[in-house]
Every structure is written in structure tokens, then in C-alpha cells.
Amino acid sequence: MDEQVSTNERLADTAAARPHASGRLADLTAVYGLAVVFVLVMVVFGILRPNSFFSTMNMNAVLVGQSVTAMLALAEMVPLATRQFDLSVGFHLGMAHVLMIGLQVQQNLSWPAAAAIVLAVALLVGALNGILITRFGIDSFIATMGLGTLLYGVSNWYSGGAQITGLNLPASFANLTEVIGYIPLPAVYVAIVAVILWVVTERLPVGRALYVIGASPRAAELLGIRTKLYIGGAFVTSGLLSGIAGIMLASILGTGTPSVGPEYLLPAFASTLLGATSIHPGRVNVIGTLLAVLILAFSFSGVQQLGAAFYVQYFFNGGILIVAVGLSVYAAARRRALAAAGAGKAGAAD
């Protein structure tokens, strides 16, 4: 009798496991795809330009330069987990860095005071986005685009449209983003934020709630998740991280240029979406996002060293965005197909 049961169970298990086993390989390639691409990028350019590509200077240049993009990509990731867009992050970054320089140069504030104001404004901007979307029911695409453009207006108004040069900025401010030994500080900030975000999104009910909302807002509500609060919180987080990115950018550049900012949106967006094709396929995630930023940065740096012109950057970012979304759509379709096959077989086992 016992044996009978266990045999039946084993049959059921293998029948159920079969579709999964065939899906395993596809899963593995999906999960580690970006990591493999990253290694490939490093190896290929390392072989093509062995001396310059792996030089400390190049590594640091890429890491420092891309830390702002990475921070912005992480900012973008949080609302995207709930399937809401934040198109204001680029404009917001621009305003934050103009304010950061301007408050020191024009208002003679110390840098911590200026940073405190920038972060307070960042929280406000995030909250405004959240309120527009959750209270007034404005589509996030429109609301954040509108608010972002307003922010762009604010930074141009504040600066009079001219670059603010930070001639006498204290060394302690520029040192925020210096390279200590082999370690660029901006990359450290990104790493700290990434670790916190990873814990929140992967290991806390709060983060799971964000993904649940992304999967089905209606189901989330009926599970007792206060969706408006979470979506609002996601935008506040996104605002805060954009503000931090702005402070980093100000420290790196040492000047405040009102036209800077919008061009950061697309790379950040592309990285987040490309990141969603890997690690947790179909879902924006921290590690995937960081890998995507690194892949984009190092492959662009490599192409540049091979002698590509400056405008290749735009081909890169635009192309990657389309390829990334195309890949994730394809991956989703593929998983659905596997799922259908799996359900069929599991059904046959019943």
C-alpha cells in the first residue's frame, strides 16, 4: 500500500517536473545571460585593447562616470517595480545638481546645508509625483513627464539659463567623489544604495508588495496591500535617489549646467529594462540593473577606444533600449510557451 502511494507520487512528480526540466536550461540562460554578456564584454575588449581597457584610469573613469547613471537607474527601478514610469528622474537630476552648485555659489551655503536642501526638495518632488499619480489618478507617464519638464524650467529659472561655475567650492565637496586608492567613492555610494535596495526588494515584505502591485494592482488591493501608499513611497524613493545622484554629479562636475540632466534618463531607463531580462527575468531587479549599467558603460568605453565617434553613444543607448525591451518581450513569450506546455503535461498527469 505504502509502496503504491509512493510510486504514484513519484510518477506525479516526474510528470510535473518534466516541463520544468526542459524549462530549466532556458531559465538558466535567462537568469545568467547578463552576467555572461558582461564577462564577454570584458574579455573581448580586454583582448582587443589589453593595455588601455584594463588600465586603472579607464576603470575609474568608467566607474565614476557611470555611478550617476547607475544611481539614476536604481531610482528608476523602484517605481518600475510597480509598473509605473518615472520620466522625471533625468530632469530631477539636472535640477538637483544645479541647486547643489548654485546654493553654495550664489547663496553661500556650506555643502552639507546645500545637500540637505537638495535632498528635502528631492523628497518633495517624489511626493508630488506620487500624489499626482495616486490621488489625482494621472497616468504616471504623463504626470512624471509634466513634473519633470517643470523641474527643468525651475533649474533654468534658478540659473538664468547660464552655467554656474563653482570656482571656490571647498575641497571637501569635490572629495565626495574622489578615488581613494583603487576605489572610486561614487561607486561605493552606488554599492551601498544597491545593497539596501536589494535587501528591500528581495528580502522584505515591503519589496514584495511592490512587485505584487506590479503584477496586479487589483489583486494587491484585495490582499490588503495599500497600493497608493506603496506607489507613493516608490516615487518618494525614486526622488530621493535622483537627488543623491544630483549631488554626486555636482561634486564630479564642479559646475552646474541647466541643460544637463535629460540625457541621463534614457541610459538609466535602458539599464533598468535591460536588467529586467536577467537574474529575475521579467522583473526589474537590482543586480540585473547594475550589470546592465556596467555592460553599457564598458562596451561603450571599449568601442570608444577602438576609435568610435562620440555620437555612437546615442546609437548604443537607443539600440540597447529597443533590444532590451525586445529581449524581455521574447523571453516572456518563450516562458509563456513553456508554461503552456508545462500546464498541458501537468494536466495530463492529473
Place this chain on the structure above:
Amino acid sequence: MDLAVGPGEIHALVGENGAGKSTLIKILAGVHQAYAGEVRLLGERVDPYGASLPLSFVHQDLGLVDELSVGENVALVAGFPRQAGLIDWPRVWARAREIYLAMAVAPPDPRLPVGALSAASKAVLGIVRALARQARVVVLDEPTAALPEPDAAHLFDVLRRLRASGCSVIYVSHRLGELFGLADRVTVLRDGRRVRAAAMAEITPQQLVEDMLGRSLELHHAAHPVENHARPLLAVAALENAQAGPVSFQIGAGEIVGLVGLRGAGHEAIGRMIFGALRPRGGEIRLDGTLLPAGEDVAARIARGVALLPGDRGRESALGGMSLIENLLPSAAIGGQRSWRPLLPARERRRAQAVLDRLDVRPRDPAALIDWLSGGNQQKVFVGRWLEAKARLYVMEEPTAGIDIGAKFAIHGLLADVARGGAGILVVSSDFEEVAALCDRALVIGRARITSELRGPGLTVDNLVAHASIGAGAEAGAGASGGG
């Protein structure tokens, strides 16, 4: 498989899910090709796969375009009348009116957008549109599923007029009650074959059900005794909102109570008010004697031990693209967690595995995505999710809708276990067989109020059909009890 429909008759086509109703309709519609056999229309042999027949189909989702006007929706099917190559709008409007009038139905303003029509008017428009093609046979697939009761009665009126005009109607429905008094003949399908063809007057609902199931109906109850508590688990007094009420009833600990009605009767709204998903307009809800504040939201109600399994599995339960672990433990409130307490993957996995084993979910892999599961297995996961919440009162909407019989019995067994554990269960359902088999007691809702209460030996499918139909008004077609 055989099906014979006479001229000018309403012919009911019934059978369980998977009995072959849809396949038959699809063959008639020319979607599938028949391997063998023939279709005759007025004695002449025709091939639906090649030629298009004077048959029209009204599907459950009517395929109307809400943003366009009534006239345009008709013209989308019938073709736009033109003058000099341009659309002749006055004729578009006139034609829509004519078709309505031909059926002796008062036409709405044909310029009105369809989105502004009531659910019943939309269903009628669906039929009107079908007739725009000069059909001799109209096939209706579950046309009343989404209709509130008075609207369904209105639709039946239209069908009778259609019959009077010589048109035949093939009427597919799961709601046997409404067939009596409406249909002339019935064909019962089971496992792809016709098991009965009879005049409605010669058959009882019980026979129909037995034909569909292919066995005699056992109306077994979970007949565990429920002592009458001095303080009930749930006490609802004069609860109402725009769709339902006022209703008053009580549920004792360990009791499974059915809240039954035809779809649209308002019973769903009552369950949702108890869960906090709908705001009541008035009345009181007491859980264990404690008055629940009226403005409380879902999260607060879950914290008090109220759970709701939504009826719309795809839209309101499933978390697509997420694993079974995440679907079983989707929120802090359900996992018995605090929002900022870390989730331990190994522990969650063990917990999910235990639930999957207990509920016999296939595949039994906690890392599988919910999308990989069949409907019945998905539903087991969603039931399991709420069992993890360890609620005291479960509101279960259509707990086994659209799932196979094996999973159905498994879920019934689970619910009975939960009740034995001391929780109260309110089964909100339009599935009479389910309520008769599962519940200790049933409250029948008609016209937004409780019209009758059935318990013990009186709780049978027949009685439920009869009472639900009476409550919905004789016009909706209660055969034996139509006069009541």
C-alpha cells in the same frame, strides 16, 4: 453528436464545462472543421466550414465597441450604408432603429455611445446586431451571465419575441433554472455526445443535472452539527449599499453558509462589504461581537481575521509572472509577517512546500510560476494563500468556478476542514450544485435581499433553483414554481 433545432423554437444547449458545447458552436460557426457528419439547414445539406450560413452568434463578451455609437456598432456587422461612396449617416441611424422595431423592442437613440447603455441593453444590442445579418438561427452563449436579474428578464422577453417572428434560438447556458419557462426543447451534452434531447415540459432540473453529470445526484452535505452560539462569529445587521441590501444574517463558528443568487443578484456586494472592499451605505457588521468601523479598508479587515477569495481568478487573485512562493505569501498581512521583518527564503520555501503538499498542487514545485499551473491548481494555490492567513471568517466567491471536478472536491474538503477548525465560511456563489454539496445553510438572495433560507434536507439544488428563480421574479423563468 446530434443536435436538431426546429424553426421558431428556443433550444437550450446544456452540459458541463468540456462537454462539447463550445466545440459544437465553433463547428457551426465554421471555426473548426467537422471530421464527419453533416449539418442540414431547412433540410438542405450545408458545410459551415466553407460557406457562411444564416447563423448569428452572440458571445458572452458581446464584442461591442463601447466608444462607438449604437448605430455604428450595428453597422460594423451589417455594413455601413453608403451614398456616393461616403457613409450615409441618416440611414445608419434609421437602420439600427428598424432592426430594434422589427423585434418590437423600443430602440435607444442610435447615436448614443454603447458605453452609456445598461448591461441588459448591451446584450439586447448584441442580439439586434446578430439579426442585422438576416439570420435564421441565433446562437447565444451564456448571454445572462453578467446580467442583473430584471435585465435578464428583459432579455428573455426579447428572445420570446424573436421566436414569435420565426427565428430559432440556440441558447447555451449553465443556469438551468432560467431555461424553464423560456426554452422549448433542450439538448444535454456530456463528453462530446448528446445524452438527452427533450421538450422542457417533460424534464425536471434534477434530471438535467443528472444527465449533465452522468450519475444520480447525491446531495451530500457536510452535515456536522453546529451548535447555536449565543454570540455568533459574524453578525450582519441591515447592511446595504447601492447594489445590495439591506440584509441581516449571522454565521456561527464552524459553519459554512452559502450566499446564493443568480449572477447580478447582489450577493457579491455583500461579501465584499464584509471584507472592506466595498463601502457600505448603512448597517452594521460585528465580528465576534465587536462592531467593525464602517470606514475600514481591506488591510484592516484582514488584520481582524476576515479573508476574501475573489471570484475573478485571473484579474483579482493571480500574480502573473510570480512564483508559487510569492503567490502563497504575497503580503505581510497574509504571511503573518511585519512589513520590515526579513523574509527568509529557506523558510518561505518550506512553508510553501508544505501548503503545496497538503493541497496536492501540481507541479509541487514552489519555484514554479503561477502561470504554469492549470486553473484548478491555481485556485488551490489561492485557497492555500488565504488558509495561510489563518482568518476567522472566510468569504469565498465562487470557490470552484471553472475548475475540474477533482480539484472541486479537493477544495470542498479543504473548506470543510477549515470550518471544523472553528472558522466561519461564507460561500458567495451562483453555483447551486456547489452550495448544495458544501454548505450547512444557504441564504438565497434575490433582488438584492435575502428571500429565503434553506438548511438541512431542504438544501437541495432543486430548492435552490426554485427559490433563486422565484426571488428573481417569475418572468426569469422558474418552471415549477413560476407562480410563486
